[in-house]
Amino acid sequence: KPKGGEVSPADARLFAQVRNKKDELLRTLKIGDKASRTRAIMELAGYSFDDAVREALEEVILKDPDAELRKCVAESLGNVKNKIVIPTLEKVRLEDSDEQVRRAADKAIGQIISR
Numbered sequence: 093k094p095k096g097g098e099v100s101p102a103d104a105r106l107f108a109q110v111r112n113k114k115d116e117l118l119r120t121l122k123i124g125d126k127a128s129r130t131r132a133i134m135e136l137a138g139y140s141f142d143d144a145v146r147e148a149l150e151e152v153i154l155k156d157p158d159a160e161l162r163k164c165v166a167e168s169l170g171n172v173k174n175k176i177v178i179p180t181l182e183k184v185r186l187e188d189s190d191e192q193v194r195r196a197a198d199k200a201i202g203q204i205i206s207r
């Protein structure tokens with residue numbers, strides 16, 4: 093049995109599985125087809141407290157040419173309620189070229205701050 097601060101072999105395997113899943117989703121987010129990228133966004137939002145994941149999702153919502161993907165990121169981040177993404181969502185709410193994306197960002201901000 094592990095002592096304080098040590099990780100059991102079972103926990104170490106679980107952490108490795110989560111890390112591998114997250115890495116796979118990040119790859120899909122970058123190079124997958126639209127349906128795969130949408131699924132990756134929804135799954136990755138749960139990991140948005142991880143800086144690399146949050147930055148990848150912010151990259152999509154700020155720069156991806158596909159408005160549906162940007163909207164999906166806003167909706168997914170709203171469901172997770174991670175306050176650190178509020179500045180990005182505020183920028184999107186004000187500056188995105190698509191009205192639905194701006195509305196999704198506004199709604200996501202409301203979901204996050206009403207937590």
